Amino acid sequence: MTKFSVQKIKSSLTEFISSKGGKCALPVYILLTLGFVAPLFMVLGFSFATPRSFSAFTSFSLDNFIQIFDGSTSVWRSFLWSIALAAFVTAILAVVCYPVAVGMVRIFGSKTSTFISILFVFPLFVSENVRLYGWILFFGKNGVLDGICKLLGFHGPDILFTPGMTAMGLAYSYLPYMLFPVIMGVALVPKDLITAARDLGSSRLRTWWQIELPLAMPGVLIGMLLTFVLATGSMSESKILGGQSIIVITNDIDVSFTFSQNWPQGAALAVVLTLIIGSLTLYAFKKIDLDKLMGRS
Amino acid sequence: MTDLTRRSLLKALSAGAIASSSLSVAAKAFAVSREKELNILCWEGYNSADVLDPYRKLRSATVHAESATNSPTIVNKLRAGETKVWDLINVDNPWAREFMYPNNLILPLPIEEFAPYFDKMLPFFKYPFDWSMSTDGTKLLGMVQRFGTNNFVVNTDKISRKTAEEQGWKLWADDSLKDRYAINIADDWNVCHMFAIAGIDPYREHTKEEMELYTKTCKRIFANAKFVGDIAAVNQALVTGDIDVYLSGGTYTSSLARADGYDNIRAISPNKDAYMWIEITSLVNNPELSPLAMDFLKYVQEPEVAHTVAFAEGTFNPVAQMANPECFKLFTKEELDIIQYDSLEEDLTKCRADDIIPNYDEAHEIMVEAKRVKG
Numbered sequence: 001m002t003k004f005s006v007q008k009i010k011s012s013l014t015e016f017i018s019s020k021g022g023k024c025a026l027p028v029y030i031l032l033t034l035g036f037v038a039p040l041f042m043v044l045g046f047s048f049a050t051p052r053s054f055s056a057f058t059s060f061s062l063d064n065f066i067q068i069f070d071g072s073t074s075v076w077r078s079f080l081w082s083i084a085l086a087a088f089v090t091a092i093l094a095v096v097c098y099p100v101a102v103g104m105v106r107i108f109g110s111k112t113s114t115f116i117s118i119l120f121v122f123p124l125f126v127s128e129n130v131r132l133y134g135w136i137l138f139f140g141k142n143g144v145l146d147g148i149c150k151l152l153g154f155h156g157p158d159i160l161f162t163p164g165m166t167a168m169g170l171a172y173s174y175l176p177y178m179l180f181p182v183i184m185g186v187a188l189v190p191k192d193l194i195t196a197a198r199d200l201g202s203s204r205l206r207t208w209w210q211i212e213l214p215l216a217m218p219g220v221l222i223g224m225l226l227t228f229v230l231a232t233g234s235m236s237e238s239k240i241l242g243g244q245s246i247i248v249i250t251n252d253i254d255v256s257f258t259f260s261q262n263w264p265q266g267a268a269l270a271v272v273l274t275l276i277i278g279s280l281t282l283y284a285f286k287k288i289d290l291d292k293l294m295g296r297s
Numbered sequence: 298m299t300d301l302t303r304r305s306l307l308k309a310l311s312a313g314a315i316a317s318s319s320l321s322v323a324a325k326a327f328a329v330s331r332e333k334e335l336n337i338l339c340w341e342g343y344n345s346a347d348v349l350d351p352y353r354k355l356r357s358a359t360v361h362a363e364s365a366t367n368s369p370t371i372v373n374k375l376r377a378g379e380t381k382v383w384d385l386i387n388v389d390n391p392w393a394r395e396f397m398y399p400n401n402l403i404l405p406l407p408i409e410e411f412a413p414y415f416d417k418m419l420p421f422f423k424y425p426f427d428w429s430m431s432t433d434g435t436k437l438l439g440m441v442q443r444f445g446t447n448n449f450v451v452n453t454d455k456i457s458r459k460t461a462e463e464q465g466w467k468l469w470a471d472d473s474l475k476d477r478y479a480i481n482i483a484d485d486w487n488v489c490h491m492f493a494i495a496g497i498d499p500y501r502e503h504t505k506e507e508m509e510l511y512t513k514t515c516k517r518i519f520a521n522a523k524f525v526g527d528i529a530a531v532n533q534a535l536v537t538g539d540i541d542v543y544l545s546g547g548t549y550t551s552s553l554a555r556a557d558g559y560d561n562i563r564a565i566s567p568n569k570d571a572y573m574w575i576e577i578t579s580l581v582n583n584p585e586l587s588p589l590a591m592d593f594l595k596y597v598q599e600p601e602v603a604h605t606v607a608f609a610e611g612t613f614n615p616v617a618q619m620a621n622p623e624c625f626k627l628f629t630k631e632e633l634d635i636i637q638y639d640s641l642e643e644d645l646t647k648c649r650a651d652d653i654i655p656n657y658d659e660a661h662e663i664m665v666e667a668k669r670v671k672g
Binding site for chain 1: 367369370373376377378479482484485523524525526527529530533534537538539658661662665666668669670671
């Protein structure tokens with residue numbers, strides 16, 4: 001696999017800037033970069049401000065970070081819950097989406113595949129909160145599930161407001177973000193290679209393990225990365241479906257910026273979370289050959 | 298490097314002159330445009346099209362309103378330097394008197410122009426109403442409109458109004474309500490109510506022993522709660538029978554369920570240690586304050602507008618202007634029932650207005666910790 005390297009980025013950038021199109025697009029790129037970097041810069045500034053102050057860059061303090069790591073609070077639980085839930089949901093979705101992707105690429109006809117794609121994309125047009133409240137109506141007492149169970153003579157399961165429901169909500173919300181990259185990955189596996197392996201006597205399992213999965217892996221990894229990052233940054237699922245049975249780190253950040261009135265604390269939490277996710281992302285990128293994924297090599 | 302010549306200097310100077318004159322024109326244009334522009338930072342309701350659209354038409358103005366569902370978030374915007382952006386700020390009562398005015402975030406109103414409006418309000422808000430005045434009682438800091446109780450909400454089919462009012466916070470004295478209640482997410486009110494359950498006055502300095510008792514109470518109350526959710530979730534659970542009662546709610550929250558026909562959902566003001574909020578709308582200390590700011594404050598005092606504000610989208614609440622017969626006649630019997638008008642007078646005598654909790658930061662951290670570890 002080609003390694004993701006700074007040198008490669010540098011040469012691509014130089015090539016881009018020296019082109020006529022690149023020169024014309026440069027002001028827009030600068031504007032977009034500023035728009036992207038400036039808020040992050042502000043968050044960074046606030047994270048080093050005196051606790052409970054409301055201006056960045058006018059003071060310097062490490063107290064916000066010390067408080068996170070000194071063990072005086074249980075905020076580590078929130079980090080742990082967020083990362084563990086995101087990892088769990090990512091693994092579940094990878095297992096669920098792979099066969100669906102294989103079906104859509106190889107087994108179903110193009111019409112069925114398009115129909116299934118629409119089914120998966122359609123919920124994205126509806127606000128996430130509305131969809132999550134829909135699940136409350138489905139799983140709640142006297143809700144759809146409970147009603148059906150009662151018709152059958154027993155009570156529905158009492159599963160709302162549990163960590164399990166938070167995980168279910170995350171899996172439901174982020175399924176499309178896993179599915180479509182996986183479809184892309186599976187679609188890039190040449191069918192001839194699989195046929196050749198089978199002709200040479202390789203078992204189905206061995207063909208999948210040694211040929212199909214490694215070739216589809218860039219798509220799977222992109223899907224896992226997207227899902228993991230989005231799930232770590234989610235809050236609605238634990239708030240609405242989980243009933244705050246667990247507190248995720250984004251909730252702590254939200255509370256710091258609102259009810260706690262401690263923006264520097266919230267900013268420090270955001271910086272630590274960004275660093276954790278950023279490190280994992282960079283590590284994953286090192287393992288992914290983007291060129292191969294895009295079919296450029 | 299090009300040398301500095303007379304020609305290049307003149308060029309640079311003229312470019313600078315053009316730039317500065319453009320800036321001054323832009324600044325003037327900004328000041329002029331503020332005459333027809335109004336920015337309101339408020340609780341939900343005042344941002345409703347029902348309230349704002351008629352005003353936009355009336356003054357041919359551009360009115361922008363941004364809402365939040367808690368006062369600290371709204372106040373924080375001004376603290377972070379947005380006084381240049383906003384003209385009016387609408388928050389719960391303690392903030393104007395105790396925080397925003399002492400910190401130069403808001404401006405006083407001309408008493409001679411605004412005091413007469415208090416004559417048409419419920420007697421409870423008679424001028425000079427404490428919470429709308431500065432602590433020394435000399436400045437009028439804002440106008441009063443919406444108010445409501447904030448204690449707990451019950452399903453009267455499960456817990457009668459009489460029992461709830463008599464027992465009050467003692468309902469949570471033991472674990473008998475375990476898994477039968479939820480907590481509405483409103484951290485500032487949650488802190489207040491944790492103190493109330495612990496039998497401690499929230500609005501004074503607390504001893505170490507009191508804080509220990511408060512900590513224990515927070516842990517027990519969060520551990521025993523079925524869930525912690527927003528208004529929609531707690532109301533839904535109360536209606537479906539998932540829970541019998543929820544903490545940190547009042548007419549502000551119960552009115553939504555009652556509007557849907559669930560008369561058995563009722564906001565309770567305990568006979569002892571009941572709390573309420575009153576919204577105060579103030580002029581922001583904006584160096585370019587819109588001339589429409591005071592005009593809008595007068596506009597919302599009109600009987601029709603006051604009624605619209607009471608039933609603006611979001612939540613339904615009583616308004617101080619209901620004392621005015623012109624305003625009161627606009628409320629239907631059903632609307633009065635939704636906002637629990639039958640107990641309004643009683644509530645006003647029972648409830649204590651929200652105030653600043655002196656050690657809020659410490660108390661809030663303890664509560665957040667309790668929420669995380671759940672006992």
